[in-house]
Amino acid sequence: MLPTTSVNSRTQGNGTISSMEAARHTAGAKRYKYLRRLVHFRHMDFDFALWQMLYLFTSPQKVYRNFQYRKQTKDQWARDDPAFLVLLSIWLCVSTVTFGFFLQMGFVETLKLLLWVVFIDCVGVGLLVSTLMWFISNKYMVKHQGREYDVEWGYAFDVHLNAFYPLLVILHFIQLFFIKFVLSDWIVGYFLGNTFWLIAIGYYIYITFLGYSALPFLKYTVILLYPFSALILLYVLSLALGWNFTAMLCAFYKQRVN
Numbered sequence: 613m614l615p616t617t618s619v620n621s622r623t624q625g626n627g628t629i630s631s632m633e634a635a636r637h638t639a640g641a642k643r644y645k646y647l648r649r650l651v652h653f654r655h656m657d658f659d660f661a662l663w664q665m666l667y668l669f670t671s672p673q674k675v676y677r678n679f680q681y682r683k684q685t686k687d688q689w690a691r692d693d694p695a696f697l698v699l700l701s702i703w704l705c706v707s708t709v710t711f712g713f714f715l716q717m718g719f720v721e722t723l724k725l726l727l728w729v730v731f732i733d734c735v736g737v738g739l740l741v742s743t744l745m746w747f748i749s750n751k752y753m754v755k756h757q758g759r760e761y762d763v764e765w766g767y768a769f770d771v772h773l774n775a776f777y778p779l780l781v782i783l784h785f786i787q788l789f790f791i792k793f794v795l796s797d798w799i800v801g802y803f804l805g806n807t808f809w810l811i812a813i814g815y816y817i818y819i820t821f822l823g824y825s826a827l828p829f830l831k832y833t834v835i836l837l838y839p840f841s842a843l844i845l846l847y848v849l850s851l852a853l854g855w856n857f858t859a860m861l862c863a864f865y866k867q868r869v870n
Contacts, residue, residue, distance in 0.1 A: 656695035664696055668778055672819050675774065676826035679767070689827070690766030700777055704730055707784035714791050715862055717869065724869040734776060742769040745824070753830045761829040771823030775816040782812040787858065794858050802856035809857045810847045814840065 667674045683689050691697075708729045712722030746768040754761050787794065787808045794805035817839050825833040850857065 656698065657693055658695045658699065661693070661695035661699050664774075665699065665777060668774055668819065669781075672774070672822050676822055679770075679823075679826060688764065688766075689770075690764045691770050696770075697773065700734075700773060700780075701730070703777075704734060704780060707780060710788060711784050714788050715866070717866075721866075721869040725865055728865070728868050734780075738769060738772045738776065742772045745771070745820075749824060749827075749830060753824070753832050755829050755831050763824075763827065763830070767823075767827075771820055774823060775819040778815040778819065779812040782808055782815070783858075783861075791858070795856070795862065799854070802854065802859070803851060805856055805858035806847060806850050810843065813843055817843070 664675050664678070679689055682692070686692060705726060708726045709722055712725050717725060742765065746763055746765045749763045749768070754763070787805065790804060790808075794801050794808075817837065821833060821836040824830055824836060827833075849855075
């Protein structure tokens with residue numbers, strides 16, 4: 613249910629929004645507030661960000677319920693606290709360095725891998741996916757036209773970060789405990805590795821679906837679950853043809869850093 617006090621409905625007696633109220637809710641003002649808090653660690657709520665990371669695995673619906681509360685109280689869907697992004701960046705660095713260690717990379721190669729994962733896999737792909745989903749959702753999925761029925765780009769990026777975090781943990785951390793076995797030539801090895809990929813990408817699709825279905829003014833959100841069919845088909849095909857996705861990823865990473 614949409615809050616009854618959105619920026620578009622809070623008007624003065626003459627039917628116009630006050631200039632201070634409008635300025636406070638512009639995209640530029642929200643972005644400035646977010647970036648300003650990025651350099652003030654004491655102002656970040658890391659405990660709550662850790663709570664979100666935990667519940668993205670156990671009950672992601674609760675995470676998006678909090679996004680709805682933020683809309684009601686602060687009139688924006690996107691996060692206004694960069695604590696989640698900071699913790700994700702730290703986790704990204706630690707997991708990538710550990711991944712490089714298991715692949716027996718040197719310091720320079722590990723550093724190159726870290727830069728690739730941060731700026732290409734996470735930020736680059738995130739900007740591309742977020743912009744694409746922001747455009748598609750606003751163009752084809754909004755039930756009614758109006759500024760109060762607008763998917764914020766920042767929210768689209770938050771949805772990507774929410775979905776990317778479990779994928780990162782599964783592929784760059786949990787899988788490392790089985791990496792020697794996964795990279796072996798045994799059929800059980802690539803069965804296990806490809807199953808990790810199935811779960812990780814499945815998590816990404818599901819959490820992305822939850823993110824957009826949490827917006828009450830969007831329709832057709834169920835189509836975001838359709839890639840599950842292609843994912844399962846690709847998984848079965850990979851097992852039949854002996855494709856090892858983890859081995860392919862490791863070979864790609866080694867090629868990028870050499």
